[in-house]
Amino acid sequence: MTDREDFLAWVTSDLRHAEMALHSGDPAPRRALWSRNEPVSVMGAWRNALGQHALNELFTGLGKSFSDCRSYEFELQAYDVVGDMAYTVGLEHTTASVNGEPRSYVLRATQVYRREDGEWKVIHRHADTVTPAA
Template sequence: MKRNISVFILLILLASSFKYRTKARENSQPFLPDRLRNMVPAKPAEQNTFEAAVTKMQQANLEMERGNPELFKSLWLQSDDVTFFGDNRNAELKGWNAISANLDSAKKPVSADVNYTFEKIASDEGDLQAYLIQKEHYKPADGKSRDLQVTVVFRKENGEWKIVHRHADSILPGKKSDEIAK
């Protein structure tokens, strides 16, 4: 129970400071799978870093948009205390079974023509928990772009970073975050 309360408090603090951090964001950068292949191979001990988990999540986001949820599902902790808030269906899901079923229902025909970029706003890592706040921009071949404001909470289990919470909200065009919050 204490762990759930601490995660809840962390999420409240992150959400309340989110609108003030957008001005200090890093440059928008496209996610290019080729960029991963050209990187120097990591040592086995470095594969379980938080940064490696975030890179894998960016690749999983692209695969998910292409219609393949398997990589994204592999990043989740398969537990009853994981949560998933918001998406295009405004879902509020709790537990691995509900999240897995939701991700499976999002399968669609594979399309390689998807543009995915992200803007990292903030992240921090502790011994057993970490978070990432970012904006995600999706533009599939049909031209219907989607922009999301995302918070992801990770937990280190058995030496591996796993997603325990994801909250994604659509960014409304032409609205500033201060206007949305009021």
């Protein structure tokens, strides 16, 4: 298996599982896939975080906000692996409850990854809400 194939398999399995768990209220699987090394950052659709402490607070807060994930699909549009760095660009289609209210939404998401001790870890996320064209 090539580096790209191995990375894509991880994105479509472990990373997808972590996002489903987060949107059902469990942030632990997502946190486990994020680097414990600095720098880490999130420029999120709802909140931002810079550094480990802020990242922990963000993921804990998101876990409290989300529940009842009925679907999560990552529509991968581009990705690459160069050495121990990788990125993904795509659309996240989610149906879950946010603060107890059922919602469906789409986020544009770009993530950057670093291979640490042979495992992929997320180091940066940028996401924003896709709004329908007027």
